[in-house]
Amino acid sequence: MPLQKQQYQVHGLTGQFCDASRELMYRRSIQESVRREFSLAVSVAACVFGMFAISDYYLLGLTREFYLLLTMRIVVVSICLLVALVVRRWGGNDYRAWLHALPLWIFATGIILIVPLRPESLPTQITAVVVATMAFYLLIPNPLTVVTAASLYLNIGFLVAAVLFAGLAPIATLLVALLLLMGSVVGFFALLRLECLQRKQYAMLHEEREQNHLLHKEIAHRKSLEEQLRVVAERDALTSLNNRGHFITLAKELLQRSQSHKEPFSLFMIDVDHFKRINDTWGHSHGDWVLTQIAEVCAESLRPTDVIGRFGGEEFVVALPDTSSGDAQLVAERLKKKVAELSLTEEMGKLRPSVTVGVAATDSEEADLESLIKRADEMLYVGKRGGRNQVVVCSDVVEAPASPVGNK
Numbered sequence: 001m002p003l004q005k006q007q008y009q010v011h012g013l014t015g016q017f018c019d020a021s022r023e024l025m026y027r028r029s030i031q032e033s034v035r036r037e038f039s040l041a042v043s044v045a046a047c048v049f050g051m052f053a054i055s056d057y058y059l060l061g062l063t064r065e066f067y068l069l070l071t072m073r074i075v076v077v078s079i080c081l082l083v084a085l086v087v088r089r090w091g092g093n094d095y096r097a098w099l100h101a102l103p104l105w106i107f108a109t110g111i112i113l114i115v116p117l118r119p120e121s122l123p124t125q126i127t128a129v130v131v132a133t134m135a136f137y138l139l140i141p142n143p144l145t146v147v148t149a150a151s152l153y154l155n156i157g158f159l160v161a162a163v164l165f166a167g168l169a170p171i172a173t174l175l176v177a178l179l180l181l182m183g184s185v186v187g188f189f190a191l192l193r194l195e196c197l198q199r200k201q202y203a204m205l206h207e208e209r210e211q212n213h214l215l216h217k218e219i220a221h222r223k224s225l226e227e228q229l230r231v232v233a234e235r236d237a238l239t240s241l242n243n244r245g246h247f248i249t250l251a252k253e254l255l256q257r258s259q260s261h262k263e264p265f266s267l268f269m270i271d272v273d274h275f276k277r278i279n280d281t282w283g284h285s286h287g288d289w290v291l292t293q294i295a296e297v298c299a300e301s302l303r304p305t306d307v308i309g310r311f312g313g314e315e316f317v318v319a320l321p322d323t324s325s326g327d328a329q330l331v332a333e334r335l336k337k338k339v340a341e342l343s344l345t346e347e348m349g350k351l352r353p354s355v356t357v358g359v360a361a362t363d364s365e366e367a368d369l370e371s372l373i374k375r376a377d378e379m380l381y382v383g384k385r386g387g388r389n390q391v392v393v394c395s396d397v398v399e400a401p402a403s404p405v406g407n408k
């Protein structure tokens, strides 16, 4: 049997969870309603028990037996009302089984004591015992084991008192015993069924909650997987910049927005100078590290609205919306300067990294991203041929031919 099912298994005779800790949890969960129901039921039962003093008076008059019965009823009613009050007001968080069971034993004793004081009214008292047994089982909340013990005490005690003080004949005793037994059996199975049903309902509720919890965890896990997938699909693994594909998607959107707002748009192609030498001198892993440092410096030199990506190898690309060629040149110069100031490890102390930047700027509504990339790339190679470590700008003023501006 699966562990969860075992925990929620209900005992066939006690109507309680076989697992003691589960039973305790269940009792705690119903504690507040049990306290309320218990004090109401005990108060009502005490009042009904007290009201029978009227019938005592009609049957006995103001005799010694009447006063004894009245005293007994006052004691029973007072103790039960006190217990009801204590449980209601100061029941606290701990379930005190003995306190909850106390009224059952007191009622049972009171009912048994009526027999020697009012032996003539035995038939009425038999009915009272059956009704009290039912009330024990079904009205005053207590565990089935406690109720069964108190009912047995009431039924056996009543039967003994009836034989001793009311002179019940053997055959009549047998008939009364059968009647009382019937009442107890019906009460027992009714409460057993109720206890089992309530616990099954509790188990189902808990299972549902656990399933919901698992479902939420699964959803969160899937969301995190989706996020990881998205990062893998959009980011470059080494530098964490946008990868080429994602950069192109974002840059196209920016270019379209600039064109629809009639704003200028610029694009950088950045290439690390003599990167092969870095790899050859310090090894590929140092080369990787230098690349990540340069990527970080480039990203930090830009505005939040600009988009940067790794185009491939040691080449980066930047889209700058709402940026004219003049502004783009200033940004590229600043970026180039920051790369040159990059502080590397002691081991690589001699290395002065530099970048060459090709810039293409446009304010044309016709320009497309591919042609801008191509032009920036051409400017980059102009810069490379011109000695590297420089910014070369190409602005697309329609009538003028592209006039690269070398800038060391």
Ligand SMILES: Nc1nc2c(ncn2[C@@H]2O[C@H](COP(=O)(O)OP(=O)(O)OP(=O)(O)O)[C@@H](O)[C@H]2O)c(=O)[nH]1
Residues within 6 Å of the ligand: 238, 271, 272, 273, 274, 275, 276, 277, 279, 283, 284, 285, 286, 287, 288, 291, 312, 313, 314, 384, 388
């Ligand atoms: N460590 C490292 N090296 C890379 C990576 N991608 C490309 N490279 C290396 O970068 C070097 C690029 O060399 P070249 O294209 O000759 O360019 P360069 O040496 O930078 O010279 P110029 O661009 O002309 O200044 C090659 O040796 C590539 O192997 C990378 O992710 N990590």
